[in-house]
Amino acid sequence: MTEPMRAETDILVIGSGAAGMYAAIEAARGGAKVLLADRSLIGRGGATVMAQMTVAVALGSETDDHWTHHYQDTLKAGRGLSNPALAQLLCEDGPDCIRAMDEWGVGWARKDGHITQAMAPGHDRPRCVYVDFLNTGPAVSKTLRTVVNKTAGITKAGDLCIVDLLHHDGAVVGAAALHLGSGAPVIISAKATILATGGLTRLYRRNSASSNMGGDGYALALRAGARLVDMEFVQFFPIGHLAPRLIGMDPIMWDPFRYKLGGRLLNNRMEEFTQNYGAVENGKYVITRDAGSYAIVKEVEAGRGSPHGGAFLSFQHVPEAKLREAFGPVIDKLAENGIDLTKMPVEVAPIAHYHMGGIAADTQMQTGVPGLFAAGEAVGGANGANRLSGNAITEAFVFGRRAGRAAADYAGKAARGPDRAGNAQAAIDLISAGAPDREINTAEMVQALQATMQDDVGALRNETGLRRALAEITAMKQELGEQPQGDGQRFDMRRVDWLDLRNMIQVARVVTEAALARTETRGAQHREDYPDTSPDWAVNQFVTLRDGRIALSPEKTATAA
Amino acid sequence: MTEQATLKIWRGTDAAAGHFDTHQVPFEPGQSVLDGLRWIRVHRDPSLAIRFSCINANACKECMIELDGKTVYACTARLTPQVMTLTPLSNKKLVRDLVTEIAPPAERFA
Numbered sequence: 062m063t064e065p066m067r068a069e070t071d072i073l074v075i076g077s078g079a080a081g082m083y084a085a086i087e088a089a090r091g092g093a094k095v096l097l098a099d100r101s102l103i104g105r106g107g108a109t110v111m112a113q114m115t116v117a118v119a120l121g122s123e124t125d126d127h128w129t130h131h132y133q134d135t136l137k138a139g140r141g142l143s144n145p146a147l148a149q150l151l152c153e154d155g156p157d158c159i160r161a162m163d164e165w166g167v168g169w170a171r172k173d174g175h176i177t178q179a180m181a182p183g184h185d186r187p188r189c190v191y192v193d194f195l196n197t198g199p200a201v202s203k204t205l206r207t208v209v210n211k212t213a214g215i216t217k218a219g220d221l222c223i224v225d226l227l228h229h230d231g232a233v234v235g236a237a238a239l240h241l242g243s244g245a246p247v248i249i250s251a252k253a254t255i256l257a258t259g260g261l262t263r264l265y266r267r268n269s270a271s272s273n274m275g276g277d278g279y280a281l282a283l284r285a286g287a288r289l290v291d292m293e294f295v296q297f298f299p300i301g302h303l304a305p306r307l308i309g310m311d312p313i314m315w316d317p318f319r320y321k322l323g324g325r326l327l328n329n330r331m332e333e334f335t336q337n338y339g340a341v342e343n344g345k346y347v348i349t350r351d352a353g354s355y356a357i358v359k360e361v362e363a364g365r366g367s368p369h370g371g372a373f374l375s376f377q378h379v380p381e382a383k384l385r386e387a388f389g390p391v392i393d394k395l396a397e398n399g400i401d402l403t404k405m406p407v408e409v410a411p412i413a414h415y416h417m418g419g420i421a422a423d424t425q426m427q428t429g430v431p432g433l434f435a436a437g438e439a440v441g442g443a444n445g446a447n448r449l450s451g452n453a454i455t456e457a458f459v460f461g462r463r464a465g466r467a468a469a470d471y472a473g474k475a476a477r478g479p480d481r482a483g484n485a486q487a488a489i490d491l492i493s494a495g496a497p498d499r500e501i502n503t504a505e506m507v508q509a510l511q512a513t514m515q516d517d518v519g520a521l522r523n524e525t526g527l528r529r530a531l532a533e534i535t536a537m538k539q540e541l542g543e544q545p546q547g548d549g550q551r552f553d554m555r556r557v558d559w560l561d562l563r564n565m566i567q568v569a570r571v572v573t574e575a576a577l578a579r580t581e582t583r584g585a586q587h588r589e590d591y592p593d594t595s596p597d598w599a600v601n602q603f604v605t606l607r608d609g610r611i612a613l614s615p616e617k618t619a620t621a622a
Numbered sequence: 623m624t625e626q627a628t629l630k631i632w633r634g635t636d637a638a639a640g641h642f643d644t645h646q647v648p649f650e651p652g653q654s655v656l657d658g659l660r661w662i663r664v665h666r667d668p669s670l671a672i673r674f675s676c677i678n679a680n681a682c683k684e685c686m687i688e689l690d691g692k693t694v695y696a697c698t699a700r701l702t703p704q705v706m707t708l709t710p711l712s713n714k715k716l717v718r719d720l721v722t723e724i725a726p727p728a729e730r731f732a
Contacts, residue, residue, distance in 0.1 A: 271676045308697065504664045552718040553671075
């Protein structure tokens with residue numbers, strides 16, 4: 062039997078995007094000893110580093126604003142399903158966190174001495190701060206990494222892939238992890254654990270996030286007894302880059318172009334079409350994300366798509382000097398990829414971008430399972446059925462900060478769990494299992510799951526497709542088996558794929574069952590067989606795991622206080 | 623016919639005792655070396671170890687390897703229809719195949 066390595070901490074933070082780093086900083090400032098763990102490098106993976114531009118906040122530096130206006134826009138975008146308390150927290154605490162980031166030197170773009178705020182779809186006034194050029198995510202990550210490095214009490218541990226949370230007497234008391242660098246199991250004893258693992262975009266073939274966003278936090282939370290909410294609502298970002306092949310840039314990069322320059326979304330007849338789906342653009346950027354994704358998918362379905370199966374996005378009407386002014390060095394990067402915006406349109410199509418659903422938490426980021434907190438995109442509820450552009454980084458800061466504080470308070474009073482929690486051995490056995498008797502191609506399975514989710518649980522859904530997806534997910538679980546793949550030696554990609562698939566398959570089932578149960582169209586969920594929004598469905602579906610089976614329970618959405 | 627790149631990839635867990643695996647990879651002009659490595663994992667050999675996270679954005683900076691002896695990011699180096707020799711970073715401690723220990727010491731789990 063492999064003896065695990067051991068670590069002891071007050072607070073374990075899982076994931077080092079903006080939410081995880083902010084949580085670690087706040088918890089350490091509150092006097093707690095923090096272990097900041099990430100399966101990749103610290104502060105470089107996840108979704109934060111990929112953010113291109115907008116961070117929504119009622120700063121009032123561009124025009125007069127107040128958090129209540131931001132709050133109203135957030136609720137409106139959420140199509141009636143937002144958790145009002147979480148949405149309020151996001152909007153009310155946003156300005157504070159944005160100013161803290163400014164003091165830490167993130168470098169929000171400024172004009173005439175004030176922080177610039179751009180107009181974005183769904184907002185009633187210019188509200189989105191950013192870092193030029195297309196540099197918001199990297200600047201945020203770097204700034205928080207620097208603060209983490211300067212904050213006493215934070216131990217960093219990269220290459221640490223969390224396999225299961227450990228529980229004892231109904232509380233989470235730490236986690237079992239695979240240390241990628243050595244292949245060894247690690248048992249982490251923690252008084253409080255914060256899941257800052259981001260979303261589930263890796264479940265889809267076309268996605269805009271890092272390969273470590275496979276929904277593992279949702280699976281960890283479910284298996285530890287926590288509730289998930291709104292899991293059917295996957296946001297598809299309408300204008301993800303499709304063609305020509307473009308490398309060295311994130312596929313959501315066209316959003317900032319549209320914020321600054323508008324641009325024209327065209328079908329294969331070179332005609333604007335969003336007006337046929339309720340959004341008159343006239344060269345401006347007004348269409349919301351749910352409506353934009355729907356419009357493009359429907360145009361393609363009607364035979365009016367671009368050659369690669371999307372829509373054209375054109376800036377040909379914008380003078381070169383103006384393009385250069387707005388995007389500086391990015392224009393050269395495009396040229397390296399053979400793209401000259403003055404001469405050609407590009408092709409764009411919807412791409413899995415963000416998860417509105419997630420772990421159910423209160424405004425202290427408590428999950429209901431003692432010792433378990435959540436932060437950032439991993440939390441469900443604030444954004445209802447559709448997220449307002451710019452709210453993701455804001456919620457990462459706000460929820461991260463709140464979770465760090467609340468977990469530090471909790472850890473100050475909590476007793477340490479036992480040396481070895483009840484489920485520790487099972488996790489150690491998975492991590493350190495020998496080579497299996499039957500080999501499967503784990504990388505191919507990941508791709509097959511992504512295809513199923515994209516085709517049948519994507520931007521357009523119907524009962525036939527959803528049932529087909531459930532059958533395939535069931536077959537994949539069977540195929541995956543109980544025995545981990547790989548040799549268990551260091552940096553064993555087959556072992557990591559297998560552990561990822563264990564989570565991905567579980568979460569894919571949750572998304573699909575929730576989508577199937579919701580027999581209506583609302584926000585990011587478009588049911589072709591139920592095209593209308595039904596007042597009966599003004600409910601949030603909560604998900605629990607009971608005896609290994611997924612159980613859905615609808616609850617009427619809370620009303621604003 | 624689709625163009626093919628020939629990727630000659632260093633494999634092993636012991637820097638002194640590795641070997642090369644060679645794979646033909648179909649590609650479209652414009653694709654990256656990382657696209658080729660990911661294709662190999664899906665279609666030929668899922669055991670191939672490569673460190674990456676952001677896939678395409680060159681944001682995570684994890685996919686540093688050596689291509690014909692020169693340090694590159696696998697996500698921005700382009701596939702070409704010829705033999706490309708891929709080896710782990712020679713100035714970092716080897717972990718496995720193309721994966722090396724690139725994290726600063728303070729960010730490793732001790």
